[in-house]
Amino acid sequence: MIKFGFVCARNTFRAMDVFFWPVMDLLVWGFLSVYMLKVSNAVPALITMLIGATIMWNVLMRAQQLISVSFLDDLWSRNLLNIFAAPIRVSEYVTAAYLMGFIQAVLVILVLSVLANIFYSFNLFSIGLPLAFLFANLLLMGWSLGLVTTALILRWGPPAEALAWAIPFLVQPVCAVFYPVSVLPLWLQPVAYWVPAAHVFEGMRQILQTGHLDQSRLWCALGLNILYMVIAALVFRHLFQEARQRGYLAKYGT
Amino acid sequence: MVHSDLVVELRNVRKTFGPALAVDDLSFSVAEGEIVGLLGANGAGKTTSIHMLLGLITPSAGTINIFGKDLERHRIDILQQANFASAYQFLPWNLKVWENLFVFSEIYRVKNGKKKINELLDMFELSHMRDRITGALSAGEQTRLNLCKSLLNDPRLLLLDEPTASLDPDQADKVRKIIASLQRETGMTVINTSHNMIDVHELCGRILFMQKGRIIAEGGADEIMQRYGSESLEDVFIRIARTPIVEKLESELAKN
Numbered sequence: 162m163i164k165f166g167f168v169c170a171r172n173t174f175r176a177m178d179v180f181f182w183p184v185m186d187l188l189v190w191g192f193l194s195v196y197m198l199k200v201s202n203a204v205p206a207l208i209t210m211l212i213g214a215t216i217m218w219n220v221l222m223r224a225q226q227l228i229s230v231s232f233l234d235d236l237w238s239r240n241l242l243n244i245f246a247a248p249i250r251v252s253e254y255v256t257a258a259y260l261m262g263f264i265q266a267v268l269v270i271l272v273l274s275v276l277a278n279i280f281y282s283f284n285l286f287s288i289g290l291p292l293a294f295l296f297a298n299l300l301l302m303g304w305s306l307g308l309v310t311t312a313l314i315l316r317w318g319p320p321a322e323a324l325a326w327a328i329p330f331l332v333q334p335v336c337a338v339f340y341p342v343s344v345l346p347l348w349l350q351p352v353a354y355w356v357p358a359a360h361v362f363e364g365m366r367q368i369l370q371t372g373h374l375d376q377s378r379l380w381c382a383l384g385l386n387i388l389y390m391v392i393a394a395l396v397f398r399h400l401f402q403e404a405r406q407r408g409y410l411a412k413y414g415t
Numbered sequence: 416m417v418h419s420d421l422v423v424e425l426r427n428v429r430k431t432f433g434p435a436l437a438v439d440d441l442s443f444s445v446a447e448g449e450i451v452g453l454l455g456a457n458g459a460g461k462t463t464s465i466h467m468l469l470g471l472i473t474p475s476a477g478t479i480n481i482f483g484k485d486l487e488r489h490r491i492d493i494l495q496q497a498n499f500a501s502a503y504q505f506l507p508w509n510l511k512v513w514e515n516l517f518v519f520s521e522i523y524r525v526k527n528g529k530k531k532i533n534e535l536l537d538m539f540e541l542s543h544m545r546d547r548i549t550g551a552l553s554a555g556e557q558t559r560l561n562l563c564k565s566l567l568n569d570p571r572l573l574l575l576d577e578p579t580a581s582l583d584p585d586q587a588d589k590v591r592k593i594i595a596s597l598q599r600e601t602g603m604t605v606i607n608t609s610h611n612m613i614d615v616h617e618l619c620g621r622i623l624f625m626q627k628g629r630i631i632a633e634g635g636a637d638e639i640m641q642r643y644g645s646e647s648l649e650d651v652f653i654r655i656a657r658t659p660i661v662e663k664l665e666s667e668l669a670k671n
Contacts, residue, residue: 163517163518163521164507164510164514164518167510167511167514167518168507168509168510234507235507238505238506238507238508238509239504239505240504240505240506240507242466242469242471242501242504243504243506243519243564244522245470245471246469246470246471246494246498246499247494247519247522247523248491248492248494248495248522248523248524249491249522250491402473405470405471405472405473406472406473406475407432408432408463408466408471408472410471410472411462411463411466411471411472
């Protein structure tokens with residue numbers, strides 16, 4: 162965490178990278194929504210749904226990417242050996258990345274909420290307390306994806322580094338970020354219901370439309386997240402042990 | 416049976432990567448306060464052995480005890496008292512020199528970390544570079560910075576992988592003197608892999624010659640030179656590297 166703080170404190174581009182993509186997302190989707198409202202009979206709630214979805218999607222993506230990119234940072238700077246030859250538990254390393262992901266997700270959601278308020282008069286915090294539960298569930302899913310992504314990079318090395326950016330988009334279609342699950346083909350809908358984020362985004366749309374949230378959605382998302390956190394931890398532990406057996410830590414670290 | 420004065424003890428350690436045999440039935444021990452040199456041609460198994468001692472690679476067979484404890488079960492406790500430096504390992508290029516050392520002083524839970532960092536930067540003549548970005552340092556300066564990192568926690572066991580590989584003769588000599596002097600003061604144990612015969616001759620009280628993952632000769636520098644009828648370690652190195660392993664083992668067996 163101290164290392165990441167040092168990097169962001171000095172490297173303006175790195176710090177800006179945290180906010181740049183989410184802000185661009187918000188602007189593009191936000192203005193598209195405004196345009197759609199003008200040229201068609203789109204329901205006014207559509208604009209709030211798209212903007213809310215854009216902001217919340219970034220929570221998941223930031224949490225996932227920070228874990229993977231922290232690991233890639235050590236890989237690129239050939240620092241892996243120094244880290245894993247130090248008295249640091251893998252769980253400590255991962256927890257630090259989780260915390261950084263949490264801090265970054267909070268900062269991103271704050272910045273985007275302010276901008277959404279300025280440009281589109283959209284107040285994300287009007288969702289109220291449920292927003293915290295929606296946020297927590299997306300964060301948990303982002304952490305699980307981040308851990309699995311890191312494990313895959315550990316297993317396949319630098320050629321797999323693109324996964325750090327690709328994995329969120331691989332699951333995005335079944336996360337029902339910008340559309341309801343009912344829009345998906347029938348055969349894909351059961352898959353979406355196994356994705357915690359789909360329940361979160363369905364819940365968010367429900368609140369924005371009706372002001373009410375079916376709490377079973379949150380519990381469902383939480384249950385799935387706990388299951389996936391356990392699976393992600395087991396996958397990571399297995400691939401980390403395999404990396405030690407096959408010498409990947411030493412190979413990729415030098 | 417684990418001897419309490421043995422800092423490092425490897426028993427029948429073997430490491431294979433698929434069909435490739437990297438370390439073959441390696442057994443040796445290092446007592447507290449010893450400086451041992453691991454010598455051998457490229458691919459002899461030195462670096463793999465060092466990585467196994469750091470727990471970065473798990474052996475395919477055999478046991479490794481450090482400070483009388485099983486490395487696999489007490490890895491964190493052992494690594495708290497050990498450290499390493501390699502000429503081929505770098506600290507994050509985008510941090511300043513002192514920032515890198517500060518991060519590692521926190522990881523190793525060094526008391527009075529800032530004071531220790533200043534002492535080490537002075538020792539390795541890097542004080543004037545403390546605010547410089549690590550990526551801007553020359554290879555030799557980065558090697559000295561790695562050595563600073565490796566001494567942050569006053570390790571009981573220091574593992575060095577070609578520590579003077581990118582240093583000019585003047586700096587290499589200074590580094591050797593620093594390590595020797597610290598070893599005398601603190602009694603730390605050092606395992607040093609090197610291709611630099613001056614390093615090995617000046618620093619190491621005992622040498623383990625490795626070839627194809629096995630130790631094929633062991634002893635003090637003078638003793639080994641005498642055994643091979645050579646006037647320099649470099650000559651011994653070349654002879655060992657160019658002689659088939661079976662012939663060497665037979666010759667060793669005949670001597671014993």
